[in-house]
Amino acid sequence: MTTKNPEYDFAWCPGCGDFGVRRAIEWAVERRMDTLGEVIENTVVVAGIGCSGNMVHLLEGPQPFGIHGIHGRTLPMAFGIKGSRPDLNVLIAAGDGDFLSIGGEHIAPQAQRNLNVTAVIMDNGVYGLTKGQSSPTTALEVITPTTPYGKMEGALNPLDLYLTLGATYVASGISSKPRDLANLIYDAMNHSGFSMVHVQSPCTTYNDTFEALKGNPRKGIQPLAWNVPDDHDTSDKAAAVELVRSYGVPVGLLYQDPDSVALDERYAQIMSKQRTRTAQDLVDSFAFAVQ
Amino acid sequence: MTTKNPEYDFAWCPGCGDFGVRRAIEWAVERRMDTLGEVIENTVVVAGIGCSGNMVHLLEGPQPFGIHGIHGRTLPMAFGIKGSRPDLNVLIAAGDGDFLSIGGEHIAPQAQRNLNVTAVIMDNGVYGLTKGQSSPTTALEVITPTTPYGKMEGALNPLDLYLTLGATYVASGISSKPRDLANLIYDAMNHSGFSMVHVQSPCTTYNDTFEALKGNPRKGIQPLAWNVPDDHDTSDKAAAVELVRSYGVPVGLLYQDPDSVALDERYAQIMSKQRTRTAQDLVDSFAFAVQ
Amino acid sequence: MQQDKDFIVRFAGEGGQGMVTAADSLAQSAAQVGYFIQTYSTFPSQIVGGPTWAQIRISNKPVLSSGDQLDALIAFNREAYDTHADAVRDGGVIIYNSEEFELEDDGRSFGMRFDELGKSTGNPRAANMVVLGAIAHLVSWPQQYLNDFVVRRFTRGRPNDEEIIKANIEALGLGRDGAATTSFDLGELPSIEKPDWDQVLVNGNQAIALGAMAAGVDTFVGYPISPATTILVFMEQNLTGEDKFVYQASSEIESINAIAGAGFAGKKAMTSTAGPGLSLMSEGVGMAWMMEIPLVIVDVQRGGPATGLPTKTEQSDFQIALHPAHGDASLPVIAPGTVEECFTAGAVSLNWAERYQGPVILLSEHMLSERSQNIPTPDVAGVVDERRQVYRGDNGYLRYESSTLSPMPVPGGPGSYVANASEHDPMGDTTHRPDRHIHMTERRFSKLALLNDGTYEEELANEPIVIMPWGGSKGPAREAYDELLAQGIQYGWYYTMYLHPLPDALLASLKQKELVIVPELNYLGQFASYLRSLGVRAEAITQYSGLPFGVRDLIVRIPELAASMKQGVVKS
Amino acid sequence: MQQDKDFIVRFAGEGGQGMVTAADSLAQSAAQVGYFIQTYSTFPSQIVGGPTWAQIRISNKPVLSSGDQLDALIAFNREAYDTHADAVRDGGVIIYNSEEFELEDDGRSFGMRFDELGKSTGNPRAANMVVLGAIAHLVSWPQQYLNDFVVRRFTRGRPNDEEIIKANIEALGLGRDGAATTSFDLGELPSIEKPDWDQVLVNGNQAIALGAMAAGVDTFVGYPISPATTILVFMEQNLTGEDKFVYQASSEIESINAIAGAGFAGKKAMTSTAGPGLSLMSEGVGMAWMMEIPLVIVDVQRGGPATGLPTKTEQSDFQIALHPAHGDASLPVIAPGTVEECFTAGAVSLNWAERYQGPVILLSEHMLSERSQNIPTPDVAGVVDERRQVYRGDNGYLRYESSTLSPMPVPGGPGSYVANASEHDPMGDTTHRPDRHIHMTERRFSKLALLNDGTYEEELANEPIVIMPWGGSKGPAREAYDELLAQGIQYGWYYTMYLHPLPDALLASLKQKELVIVPELNYLGQFASYLRSLGVRAEAITQYSGLPFGVRDLIVRIPELAASMKQGVVKS
Numbered sequence A, B: 001m002t003t004k005n006p007e008y009d010f011a012w013c014p015g016c017g018d019f020g021v022r023r024a025i026e027w028a029v030e031r032r033m034d035t036l037g038e039v040i041e042n043t044v045v046v047a048g049i050g051c052s053g054n055m056v057h058l059l060e061g062p063q064p065f066g067i068h069g070i071h072g073r074t075l076p077m078a079f080g081i082k083g084s085r086p087d088l089n090v091l092i093a094a095g096d097g098d099f100l101s102i103g104g105e106h107i108a109p110q111a112q113r114n115l116n117v118t119a120v121i122m123d124n125g126v127y128g129l130t131k132g133q134s135s136p137t138t139a140l141e142v143i144t145p146t147t148p149y150g151k152m153e154g155a156l157n158p159l160d161l162y163l164t165l166g167a168t169y170v171a172s173g174i175s176s177k178p179r180d181l182a183n184l185i186y187d188a189m190n191h192s193g194f195s196m197v198h199v200q201s202p203c204t205t206y207n208d209t210f211e212a213l214k215g216n217p218r219k220g221i222q223p224l225a226w227n228v229p230d231d232h233d234t235s236d237k238a239a240a241v242e243l244v245r246s247y248g249v250p251v252g253l254l255y256q257d258p259d260s261v262a263l264d265e266r267y268a269q270i271m272s273k274q275r276t277r278t279a280q281d282l283v284d285s286f287a288f289a290v291q
Numbered sequence C, D: 001m002q003q004d005k006d007f008i009v010r011f012a013g014e015g016g017q018g019m020v021t022a023a024d025s026l027a028q029s030a031a032q033v034g035y036f037i038q039t040y041s042t043f044p045s046q047i048v049g050g051p052t053w054a055q056i057r058i059s060n061k062p063v064l065s066s067g068d069q070l071d072a073l074i075a076f077n078r079e080a081y082d083t084h085a086d087a088v089r090d091g092g093v094i095i096y097n098s099e100e101f102e103l104e105d106d107g108r109s110f111g112m113r114f115d116e117l118g119k120s121t122g123n124p125r126a127a128n129m130v131v132l133g134a135i136a137h138l139v140s141w142p143q144q145y146l147n148d149f150v151v152r153r154f155t156r157g158r159p160n161d162e163e164i165i166k167a168n169i170e171a172l173g174l175g176r177d178g179a180a181t182t183s184f185d186l187g188e189l190p191s192i193e194k195p196d197w198d199q200v201l202v203n204g205n206q207a208i209a210l211g212a213m214a215a216g217v218d219t220f221v222g223y224p225i226s227p228a229t230t231i232l233v234f235m236e237q238n239l240t241g242e243d244k245f246v247y248q249a250s251s252e253i254e255s256i257n258a259i260a261g262a263g264f265a266g267k268k269a270m271t272s273t274a275g276p277g278l279s280l281m282s283e284g285v286g287m288a289w290m291m292e293i294p295l296v297i298v299d300v301q302r303g304g305p306a307t308g309l310p311t312k313t314e315q316s317d318f319q320i321a322l323h324p325a326h327g328d329a330s331l332p333v334i335a336p337g338t339v340e341e342c343f344t345a346g347a348v349s350l351n352w353a354e355r356y357q358g359p360v361i362l363l364s365e366h367m368l369s370e371r372s373q374n375i376p377t378p379d380v381a382g383v384v385d386e387r388r389q390v391y392r393g394d395n396g397y398l399r400y401e402s403s404t405l406s407p408m409p410v411p412g413g414p415g416s417y418v419a420n421a422s423e424h425d426p427m428g429d430t431t432h433r434p435d436r437h438i439h440m441t442e443r444r445f446s447k448l449a450l451l452n453d454g455t456y457e458e459e460l461a462n463e464p465i466v467i468m469p470w471g472g473s474k475g476p477a478r479e480a481y482d483e484l485l486a487q488g489i490q491y492g493w494y495y496t497m498y499l500h501p502l503p504d505a506l507l508a509s510l511k512q513k514e515l516v517i518v519p520e521l522n523y524l525g526q527f528a529s530y531l532r533s534l535g536v537r538a539e540a541i542t543q544y545s546g547l548p549f550g551v552r553d554l555i556v557r558i559p560e561l562a563a564s565m566k567q568g569v570v571k572s
């Protein structure tokens, strides 16, 4: 919302990573408007349920259309929007719980289809909005309100998953570098195909990982986050898989399929060869003459 | 059911791959009974909805307990059974549509937990029971009743997915070799952890792939299925990934994590350190004395 | 023939023996000469083989139900004979395949060697025609009707057309001659006046799809499930053309959310499913109600609960159609009762969704989906393609400010807002203010008043006791009603396919009645319960066998219920 | 004090300013000396900060609701003052934090510098005690009560205990002295008889969890969602021990199917959720009904529909609780109305599930979940741990043969069968036979008769007009009822938490009434509608603001509705 709305009563905690992601999304969308001359109303932000999903209400500046639906269903809604309206720019904003846990079933189908949307996932390794329970990216043995004796299952590697499922653009960002993140999101929106931008966006209240990600030499903490090397070939999927399976969090563009054919392109091409059937044609096809 | 039940009215089509899978399951379970001295009632078969899921009614010989629930939910039911009753042997029998499409959300959580069950997936690249629509493993461009102009999305690689998600036992079988398949299922049940046995089980009515899988030299058809080489190191996950990404359908054991710790083991170990709280203890913890 | 006006024949055997083709052929030939026909088939849950039957009813009046008393049974095997012989009326005839089994002479059956006779014509697939020839003899049908049908059917522009036609006509003759050696005779089919209107032969699912097409459906996303799959398949095939989108989803959760996305994006959007899918859509439907997004869910009911009886008929999803989700919501529900009404329902459901900006449930039934009928050609040009009010003003619009329906902004155009499944303020942002929740709740319900244009049937409105079936039970109930009238037992008749909101005037009338009898195919008497909650003295006649009502059952049960009410012993 | 028997104070400010701690401290100290207390807090949807308030009601009689008229408001900031000042009764007092803002003298407010005074004692966290001291003065509370509380609370075996206790007692004194400089006085708190029973201080969610524990819950799987999360967290912490299993699921679909698996495997199994989760469980619940698997779903209702109002209260999930899925099913529903009843409901719901072998819904509410109350210590030893009838015979058992409940085989033991969500034959294999569907449908419903042991309240049973609230509206409705009685306006009183099946005798009584008035927090009047469908002349008094009923509202609306009925203008 452009101006402070007196009825809206949610705010991120001080220092929450999602602030940085917001800035990045705003920049990326504005740059898109500038370069493509696209009106803001052509963009739809589809938000998950979670602290992260409140993004759709907290965006400042030019106001896109928004959807704030039910928990875990950003992708199928985006599928309906983009499928029926390929002219729109569809951006998903969701959390690790929303996207990877309850919404986990929807990634494979969209990747298989190469749906032409961009998903920005704010991963804080926790369920923020419901006050700190474990999420699929919470590590083994971590203690949370729902894992009081330590989490009993390992963490998912989302980047590896996106690559395996066939996402055609896979990037990893960090909310403390909003400029870089904005570029990744901008490129993702320009990519024709299913684009994943997975962001480390720490929850300062329940799982503050800023220090772990960035490291702290004084405390002898090695940073978990490291930049994707300049010489990484982003068209080489196997190399991308190797990076995401190596250590910590590589930050940057991991993979972009240069031969990506998005669903809307394929659909339009195949359907252009089909005859348009009117309702009258169809009714007539069931007619029979009474002799 | 042991004897032909007059009220039960389903039968697989002649030649259906699921017949071979049935034999394999029967053999594997009987061998288990022989070697472990386990009673048949200790096994629960949790079936999906589909031609494949009818397995639970069609098993002959000693009769295990069975569940034939709703579409796509074999894993969460198995989770509830095995979580609450680690003493039971839980076997899932489901189709590609049931397990990978509508039920797709459940694989990651069970893999992360390393739930100690065995899933036998009968992949025929089609929705058999609903008469031939496309499934997640139907290839691009294939024509089915719901893809009359050719399927517009690529096929999922299930073996790759299981490996990426962290299944600790991943095997690939083919229904025309029920003896080998029985061994894979038997070993999977002995493996302590999340065990996937993915089977090529062709649908002779809607998608007959027997010839494609086995090849036909006279027609110059190269077989899609090939045996995992003897020297493949099944403890090497990267090697397994390479095999499943290479070509066609490798048949055999692809990966078994030698260090697998199943959820039930971990759970028991962690919980053994916790004090048992009775309801009375808990109520008392909320008491306060009136002065 | 039953009441000398129609003829009911059932073809029963093992899947693959050609029962459905035989029934279809007979149906087509009868329809082509002007009869009203209805066919109905059931299939086993297995894919190949298994006990299958197809039934056809031929009449000189519009056919209301598939009929429960057979004039003739064609038994292709022993099991079919054992299962269906009881359904044959006194005086009816059974023709059985004597290559498969033999019967003692029972005065109502005779055997024929269908295959052998068929093959003797040189066409191995002509067995069906032997059967049809025999039937034609029984009802004294002019040979010409069937010959004409054969000529039409097999004139396909192929070199061997003529050969095939010749063999089939020969087979017809062999059947006729065979039957003529017996003394069986079913009387003459009533004569017909050839209708002067155009006709189509469609089933309920096709009619729904055609209605949706006529009303301009743009987007269709669905997941296969019996008995709704054929709607999805029809759409995949036919919803082509600019700006149209059709896709097989990965689950019903994806379907509902996808069409909600499409509805948000300005499209007329639809899905089809059966009970299990509707249950799975629950949360998504509630969302669409909350966000005020137009969309239509077609639920082709089957036996429930849970996976239930996929290939049987039932009317037990009314409650969840009306209240599919948690919280305060009650959805518009349209339940067609005939194949013709399926067409209308397909169109009106989409128009209602657009008009009131919210989800609509079209409640059909297995029974309708598998019923083929010749109906007057639907008037496509007469169908309105009603579209939502679109907001076209400046930015800064407050989508949810008004206390009732307001124009809807569409992405790409002005008026960006947030469609929010949480309670929201005028711009769609989340709010928890009590006044806003009151305002928005009332706004959402107020819009239902826009849907008060549903039509209904009303006859003998002065009667204190009335019959009011819903959905596919309309046919058998109407037959029973007519029969009772003929017997001098008189009730009022009410019927609508607009179950919610019920037309105001209809509800007002119903409240005046001493008893509203609702024949419905479920255990709970779901619709009657609902009527009672509205203050109507309604009682259900229930059946939960997976089969449609039998007319003769209703003829007994309706007066029984009416009488028990007079003695004050009705349930509630 | 309202009616000279209780005292209601609200602490309002920004999250983090200590309102909840202050209310809790006051509650504990009052409970420790024998008062009945109830606290209620609301939080904003944001995680840190945001407008928050906590309220406490102290009485010498059991507290029925949190109360709508404040005796005192403690406003920690300007916004809190602006929002809540109107709720203060005539003659009430407002104490505001004069470090934050200043007010003109309005004859009912005075400012204090909470933080400054607190810090002056050397303990920077003593501001709360300043506030409590001031309140104690207003109600002439013995200093000793609070001093004792402070001593107990801060005796924690740490070296600085004494120092902290001293500072806090000093702060109490400063608050008392500050208030004493004003002329405000709220009269004296009524005297109490110290209760001779043991007490616990718990909220509704804790009480449900304790009840479930007492009845021997074995398996708990749940997914976080407000306002049910605290049940899951409680279980994760406390459901330890041999053969117990507790786990956070990946979604509500996983929860319901997992507890169905556990129930099948012989365990007492439970999940907790709120409306959105219940909607998502729809298909799974229908499955459990069909398979006859015992399990319990706790639905802590919040504002709906869809994502709705996660932190507000509503009673709008009744319909979907009763009919959560497609097909014929209607679930047992237990809806506790007080914290004490939450304990009972937690236990009985599990026992009912075991007894009738099927799913049970426990319908609680946000309002109860966030309410802490001192209640007599629940009698754990008196709770029966009822277990299903287990089949222990030979193999070859026909699980579904009988026409009603039959012993249930448990895996590992004899009697293997298939639990089937499709219609099934006696061994659990799929069947489509009409007779079997009839048999099984009747079997499933017949088992509800086993649950006819629900208790209910009945007073002035001869009155033709009666009040019958449900769930958490019991408290305000009862207060209104008592107040009306005191005014000489007399109705009957009915109440049960066993909403389905309703106790037979209760239903029979209700059918005799001229009017049953149902105060309920939803738009549709869901429970009243249901009663009408059962033949009861019921009318709802509805509210859908996200807030509990106000007693004064009900005092006006109940006689209004009763009168309008007499004039024949009620809705239905």
Ligand SMILES: Cc1ncc(C[n+]2csc(CCOP(=O)(O)OP(=O)(O)O)c2C)c(N)n1
Residues within 6 Å of the ligand: A048, A049, A050, A051, A052, A053, A070, A071, A094, A095, A096, A097, A098, A099, A122, A124, A126, A127, A128, A129, A130, A135, D223, D224, D225, D226, D252, D276, D277, D280, D307
């Ligand atoms: C069906 C359903 N289940 C549960 C919830 C409660 N819920 C709201 S947000 C959330 C988790 C959010 O976690 P995540 O997606 O990681 O977002 P974050 O708050 O961490 O940004 C849950 C469980 C819900 N709204 N709907």
Ligand SMILES: Cc1ncc(C[n+]2csc(CCOP(=O)(O)OP(=O)(O)O)c2C)c(N)n1
Residues within 6 Å of the ligand: B048, B049, B050, B051, B052, B053, B070, B071, B094, B095, B096, B097, B098, B099, B122, B124, B126, B127, B128, B129, B130, B135, C223, C224, C225, C226, C252, C276, C277, C280, C307
């Ligand atoms: C919720 C729900 N949606 C749809 C269906 C219909 N349905 C039954 S089986 C099936 C697909 C089965 O495909 P697969 O799992 O591959 O099994 P196969 O028949 O090929 O062995 C579908 C869609 C259903 N029963 N429930």
Ligand code: SF4
Residues within 6 Å of the ligand: A011, A012, A013, A015, A016, A017, A018, A051, A052, A124, A128, A129, A202, A203, A204, A205, A206, D047, D048
């Ligand atoms: S709880 Fe965590 S994720 Fe949510 S707003 Fe606060 S810091 Fe951000």
Ligand code: SF4
Residues within 6 Å of the ligand: B011, B012, B013, B015, B016, B017, B018, B051, B052, B124, B128, B129, B202, B203, B204, B205, B206, C047, C048
């Ligand atoms: S349809 Fe295909 S999968 Fe199903 S039984 Fe027949 S051959 Fe097997």
Ligand SMILES: [Mg+2]
Residues within 6 Å of the ligand: A050, A095, A096, A097, A122, A123, A124, A125, A126, A127, A128, A135
């Ligand atoms: Mg998160």
Ligand SMILES: [Mg+2]
Residues within 6 Å of the ligand: B050, B095, B096, B097, B122, B123, B124, B125, B126, B127, B128, B135
């Ligand atoms: Mg399949």
